[in-house]
Amino acid sequence: MTTLLEVQDLRTQFTTDEALVKAVDGVSFTLEEGKTLALVGESGCGKSVSALSVMRLIPWPPGRIVSGSIVFDGVDLLALREHEMGRIRGKEIGMVFQEPMTSLNPVLTIGRQLTEALELHLGMSRYDANQRAAELLRQVGIPDAESRLAQYPHQFSGGMRQRVMIAMAISCNPKLVIADEPTTALDVTIQAQVLELMKELTQRLGVSLIIITHNLGVVARYADDVNVMYAGKIIERGSAAQVYANPSHPYTLGLLKSVPRLDQPKTESLDPIQGQPPDLGNLPPGCAFQPRCRYAVERCTADTPILESVGDGHEAACWQIAEVAAAH
């Protein structure tokens, strides 16, 4: 198993009028070839910014990657020049966005948008690119592909558009696809279809996948490994099975407890996480989760916990791991 993507101590910050927002604050993770990694966390925890940093799509101003390294397939992406990065985007790394209703250009046909990457990266002729685009549409399960190519985005439903986005992401046979909340804007039945499609395609084509989501059900079913993020840091990581069976950070535990489960009696009430998500421009001292944490002790307000092993490849950043485990 070879490592495809290695992110080391990534720090991405945004300068606003009020404060310096550390959206991603020292994140490290690795992704093996052919694996699916999930980045999980609530809104504003830095999971999207991590992914955009890998693509080097952080808008400057106000955002900037301050330090760290992102090594993709042996190449340090942060050292590349902009036009070299342009050859990686879309060709080596495909991206699927959250909002299928706005991620396609309303005034261009589906065909023109699908063929853009093919013409740009593979130098295909218009005819070849159209052939390939039709084949891609068939692969993502859109019938009547040839005539669909001449249509505009408004003639497609949300789920269909997300399929088109997936087709665009895999069009140049990338090594990695980053899906930024790919199903959040879709209704539940379509969510499952789109996820199954992504899983099937990535497995068949041998593509690695990073799924960004706040849906723990998605993680359980589709991810090999999970990184749970909170306030710009990874606070727990491990295989999906480990994190589900044995959540070791109070935040992960809280997330799992706030989701209704079929294998628990209906009478049991949900146990939500107290408090509000933190203000990234003004984080509390010590552990960022400490104001909302029921296991917090004095040490949590003083020292920032670092990731420590709690099992084979399973790590959590908490001073109270033993207590959490005992309570669980």
Added chain:
Amino acid sequence: MGLLHRRSIAAWRFTRRKPLGALGFLIVLITILAAFLAPLITFHDPLIADFTALKVGQSFDHWLGTDEFGRDLYSRIVYGARVSLIVAFASIGMGTTIGAILGIFSAFIGGRVDDFLSRVTDIMIAFPGILLAMAFITVFGIGLWNVVWAIGISFAPPALRVARGATLSVKNNVFVEAAHAVGASNTRIIFRHLLPNVLAPIIVVASVQLGSAILIESALSYLGLGVPPPAPSWGRMLAGSVLTHATTAPWLVIFPGAAITILVLGFNLFGDALRDVWDPRLRGR
């Protein structure tokens, strides 16, 4: 359903919803045809003076009469349409293109570049177009292409504003980010993704301005700053010694004036209708 068929249905719908706009389009179309076919539909050279027929009234030979040099007024008006249309389309085409590209660029880059271009635009808009054009002609001299440049430059700022505004409203859409993610360069994003999105309002601005361009051309010619003689120009046909003949040969003033009025009206009617149809906020009114 063929493309031609669809087009004619669209044209019919436009005519029914905007009869005045269709009338404007018809006026413009007839003028363009007349300008193109000028040698075929006139029977006198517009430049040749006939001293046996000075200031004669309307007749079978001279439909609109002759001027003080015995030149056929009808021929001069038809050939004058060429000057007016060339100046209008060339100047608006140039001014709008420059303005639109700068506007998209300005909004896309943002920051100081945007601030600078916007302030320059504000300053240029503060001057009436005719004043700007006169200043330009005064510096660079008269001539057909100088007139085109002068009018074009004074019409670039409104196009820049419209293009900038339209770009600002679409540039934060996810599809722009998605185009980045596919590996498209900034130039490609501007021309392939943003330009088609902002084209409709720009075309509307251009069509509304065509009428003003003809007015300014006429005004410049009237002031002697337009296309140099002897080329027939509607504006200059109203100027100079003609005024002393206006009492004895009023048609010398009436017909060129009417030509200007009708063509400007045509452009304005068509431009307004186009704006109504393409502006979603005014749609259905």
